[in-house]
Amino acid sequence: MASNKISEEDIISFMRNMFGVSIARDQLQAPTKDFVVGVYARFLSEFGVENVSQPDIMATSGMDNIERYETNIIVANIYKSVANIVVNAGVPDMSFADVVQPKRLRTQRILSALCCLLLKLTEIEERFNQMQAKCIDLPVRRQAVEQRIRELRRAVEEKSMYLSSNKAKTEATAHELKALAETYERKRSEADALQDESRALKTTILSQREALSEIDVELSKLREEIQELDHKLVKSPERIQADTQDKETELESKRNEKKKLEKQYMELIRSLDHLKEGCKSLTPSLETFTEAFKDIESIRSECEKLSENKVLLNSREEKMKSLKVQMKEQEKSCHTLRQQIAGNEKTFQQQIQTLKQLNSGMKNDLDSKTKNQSEAQKFCLEERLRLES
Structure with missing residues (x-):
């Protein structure tokens, strides 16, 4: 999954095209807590994650020396949600420090995984919409097929009668x-x-x-x-x-x-x-x-x-x-x-x-x-x- 790493220019272009948000290269080179929390929250909203403001005991149970970090409920929920999302996208070792004390390479890696997942999600949604559009007229098509089957049965019966009448000939x-x-x-x-x-x-x-x-x-x-x-x-x-x-x-x-x-x-x-x-x-x-x-x-x-x-x-x-x-x-x-x-x-x-x-x-x-x-x-x-x- 290391091949999913995206360059900083591509991340900036993705944020501008997908969310309409312009970010600077300096923000990626020297990320801050507020910056990564805002970006992660935007990604979570696209993934459909809600109630990030509610406390999550499981999100804070695995932290060491949690008293050294700000016990912010939103930050903890965002960390837990993002970690659950990127664990199967090439970042299985995300820690709470990646949110409160972000590093350039780690942040770039997590953002790359989120961008790839969002692209895949968008593609899957498009395919789902296409399949749903195709499946809308299935009942109508089924009725037409059943009507065709009834007509064919009637035609077969008529042909059978015709064949029986012309058997001698x-x-x-x-x-x-x-x-x-x-x-x-x-x-x-x-x-x-x-x-x-x-x-x-x-x-x-x-x-x-x-x-x-x-x-x-x-x-x-x-x-x-x-x-x-x-x-x-x-x-x-x-x-x-x-x-x-x-x-x-x-x-x-x-x-x-x-x-x-x-x-x-x-x-x-x-x-x-x-x-x-x-x-x-x-x-x-x-x-x-x-x-x-x-x-x-x-x-x-x-x-x-x-x-x-x-x-x-x-x-x-x-x-x-x-x-x-x-x-x-x-x-x-x-x-x-x-x-x-x-x-x-x-x-x-x-x-x-x-x-x-x-x-x-x-x-x-x-x-x-x-x-x-x-x-x-x-x-x-x-x-x-x-x-x-």
Whole structure:
């Protein structure tokens, strides 16, 4: 309760506002007996304490050396009354000396407690007046509530009579509502089944679309392969023809070389025969014989070279024949491949047409089922609205 201590300025302001009494700061700093008695008496009058001029034996029973103080009945009564008031307001140790010989701090403490108590008392009185004002019209409000209760009872009785009279209609309506609820449940189950079927159809359509896309991809790949093969077919005969012409040109040159070599070989044979005849008719010398032998050796080496060239020519002719055979086989394989490509393209076109027909059929089926579902939902909505109305 020590927090209720009020400053001297606040006490001066409180006295001026509450009692219309102006006190000086010096009176609070150096309080006198007459000052505190007058202030306490004013507070007691606000608290409703009367007869402070009557002697109170209990007020003077606890005093020590009371003969030293003035035995003033009013002072004793004021002391007793103020002590009883501030005992629970933070000043439980108030003594008679605080009245007859007041001190600054003690007086400030007691006045602070009295100010706080008076403020609380004023607030409580205001609340009491407000509650009293609110409670004045309680009998009138009670009568209004009782009248309202009687009216409600009368209305309940009327409603009970109305319900009892319409009980048969209510039962018939309940049966009708039950039948409509069953119809609604049946329609809703049918709508759910249609919705499941539509979902399954959508899934099938998506899978068919994926299959179509895969077929389109494969078809595009096959078309690319066909284009590559066509390109190869266009280029292969030209390359083979060019190689053939080169080989024929080379073969022709080799044949010409062969003819020249054969001609040279025949000439050498003839010269050899002439030499043999000359050897028979003449007695060659050692040097002539040596030269002839060298010529014969050179002729033999040339003959061996000619035979090797002949072998090469024969092998090249065989290669040309094998190349011609390979060209014919490639032409046959290209023709077969073109036939296969044409057949595959025709098959893919037929598959695409079949898938398109299936897709259109499923789409029509889905549209019809969607239409049936919307009609069922519309019917359910109409039934619900009719039931609610």
